Amino acid sequence: MKRNASAHWEGSLKDGKGTVSTESGVLSEQQYSFKTRFENGKGTNPEELLGAAHAGCFSMAxxxxxxxxxxxxxSIDTKASVTLSQGSDGFEISAIHFDVTAKVPGIGxxxxxxAANTAKMNCPVSKALKSDITMDIHLTE
Known part of the structure; x- marks a missing residue:
């Protein structure tokens, strides 16, 4: 099984702009830029999209x-906070932190x-990443 997404970019890093789209059509030419990634510009960015994918994958697992x-x-609600850090070799995704709240009848x-640790280590997106993956869990009654 393969799933596809695409990105289009025009211009320089700081002044350019791009769009991202998914094969399913859920994202269709959604804007991203230097400002959406490193400042607070309107649009999306790769880290946000990766966080959404990882949170969804983890929740299903x-x-x-x-x-x-x-x-x-x-119910399972997962927030993934993706940390983009600058090191001596450039930028890298250095950590992903999950904040998980779930309502699961009859479980301690x-x-x-x-179960959460098993899902964190074994969901397909976790396996694809080299980042340090951490989480907090919150079990509600």
Missing amino acids: LSMILGESEHVPD QSEFLE
């Missing part, structure tokens, strides 16, 4: 793992933490 142990979640904190 956690749902699967919980369901396999007869704990179907009522330790069992939930084990």
Whole structure:
């Protein structure tokens, strides 16, 4: 299975602009630029898109793992904070931090933490990244 996304860029790094699109059409020529990435300009950026993809992948993996142990979640909300750092070799995504809140009937904190850690390490997006992946979890009743 392959999924496709594309980017188009025109101009220099600081003055240029681009668009990103997905095969599904969910993103269709969405604007991004230096200002949306390094300042607070209107539009998206690669780190934000990566965070959305990672949060979605993790949430689905956690749902699967919980369901396999007869704990179907009522809800899972995952925020992924992606850190872009500048080092001696240029910019890199140096960390991704998950903040997870879930409502899972009949599960204890330790069992939930084990499932969340398994999902964090094994969702396909996590496997694709070299970044340090961390998270906080919040189990609600």
